[in-house]
Amino acid sequence: xxxxxxxxxxxxxxxxxxxxxxxxxxxxxxxxxxxxxxxxxxxxxxxxxxxxxxxxxxxxxxxxxxxxxxxxxxxxxxxxxxxxxx
Numbered sequence: 001x002x003x004x005x006x007x008x009x010x011x012x013x014x015x016x017x018x019x020x021x022x023x024x025x026x027x028x029x030x031x032x033x034x035x036x037x038x039x040x041x042x043x044x045x046x047x048x049x050x051x052x053x054x055x056x057x058x059x060x061x062x063x064x065x066x067x068x069x070x071x072x073x074x075x076x077x078x079x080x081x082x083x084x085x086x
Contacts, residue, residue, distance in 0.1 A: 002051050007039045010055055012063060020064045030068050030076075034058050037080045054083055 012031045014024040021027035038058050042051050058080075062068050 001048060002039065002042050002044055002046050004048050005039070005051060005055075007036060007055075010035055010059070012059075016063060020066055021069065022066075023069060026069045031059070031062050033073075034062055034076055034080060037077065038083065041080060041084055057083060 012028045012035075014028045017024035017027040017031070035055060035058055038054055039051070042054065
């Protein structure tokens with residue numbers, strides 16, 4: 001049940017991104033957009049553990065990826081759709 005997860009406890013801050021990104025504030029905003037998108041697009045009845053796995057996958061894939069801020073939003077939406085459907 002996804003409503004048991006407080007998405008705000010999972011969001012990044014610019015300090016989380018400083019070691020990997022030239023603009024940590026912009027990177028943090030992009031990662032948080034991905035986290036929110038994953039949460040919002042997840043089925044309401046998705047198992048909490050499964051959703052946590054998906055959100056962790058988002059964090060692990062993108063927080064160190066220096067290309068995060070250069071990727072088109074539509075491509076990131078497609079990535080989230082793929083993540084949630086697999």
